[in-house]
Amino acid sequence: MIVKIPVGSNELSWTVRLGNHGLDRDVVEGQVPHPTPRVLTSGEELGGHDLAWLVIERLEGKPVSGDLSERSLTGLLRAAVEFQARAERGKGAFGAPPPTPDWEKALDDSRQWVRDNHIENASRWKSALQGVQKLLPRLVARWEAREMNAWCHGDLHPGNVMHMPAEEGHPDRCVLIDLALTHAGHWVEDAVYLEHLFWGHEDKLFGVKPVKQMRKLRKDRGLRVGEEDSVLADIKRLLVASTTPSFLTVGGDSLHAHGALVVAEDLVKRLSGV
Template identity: 35%
Template structure:
């Protein structure tokens, strides 16, 4: 089954009752883009999380051809920058095609973009066995295109010691299932934390990663279920090791082991990078385990937001298995 991007029947309005900002800025957007941007229909989809106003319109190119487009305002500086940077990436373009953009709109200091309308997706709307393979290939294409740009920002550094301390404090209470196993695992993680963090800080290669890789951020230009995935939502792009994208995607499916059986996102992304001639690094399995240990050990610290029992249990198993492999 193919999911169309408009299949959620979002609340659309010609005037923009669902998007006051979009409605108020529509005239300015059309003035800035002269006669190319047609009337905008603002909407909000079921899976949209950001506070940006999003609308559909028709774009008329210089040669008179028309294209369906999405108008998004405001956009973060990071998303604005990476949409622009990756327009020269090899085809199929790993991000939406950009028709127009600006970091100001008349007297307003805010970013806006006009991008191609992607008619199919997100791929996470309905599970299919090839989803992980398709999105990891998209991630590899994204990382490869982004690698042409020098890393000019600092790595993100989490305070693992403080997070683990919060987890151990949470494990002293009674809100945690399998609390004895959690206490034992967290104690072992704490014992080896300095060594784990030191190895993590020395990870290589470092490049640009998507930072928010999941199935709801994968769209498609074509009806074919095997067609290339286009990655959206570039607001979290940052420097890191490629396994961070893979383990992030894996973590979101820890509580759904039937999806991960035989489909390891780390191995899939490594394979995709290898096919594209991208550096993998010899220690990536070890680094992936360290990342799993660090992330899983933090779950008790966030019980209020990540306290779904199946996920908490899956995180405990990841922590125990990771520590066993690491030591």
């Protein structure tokens, strides 16, 4: 077992609510694997103090980040969709999403970084960011008007997902951990977040396309998908790609930065008529 302390209220609530299931390896072939760890016990106080804590099962296997493959990444997406399905069950209205990032400031920070540092492809970045600036008010308004149709994990990176290979009688499965940032949103948020981590390193996705595959898995699971999903995914991609320089450090991942630039250049053209 693993003891986690302290734990924020959001993580405590979601982990406990989704963790009321059987033992880790009680899932047999033909059953849908649990997408979150089993909670053994939990509390909101410790020693008379307001200090939340969790005791969860210790999961065998390793993080997907240390076990990247088509199988593990597909399992990650399956677990994410099952998480969305179980989170939606009995929770009621989705409510408001977290506060919107200040995209205009982030874009200004990106332009400042490009000006102040010897970044590769500086002239291309300047041109791309200028194009984004013209589109920004309209794109942000479109993004803000998106339907709230999912409980997003909020930090869906391979280090937050455990992969357990199949054993005799038990299926290959992935389990999501660290639910602290779970929030109401649109399902493309998690998919685009995962995808953007591999910009410039697309070979490590082994052909898996997070947005396309998550949409199919949601549809197969009976969860909502919409006609605007592709446009919303592109808007989110462009917002993330264009603000990538604001998060760079000197000597950072140049391949990732170049991948973000290629995405930004492509989407400025594609979204100009949206």
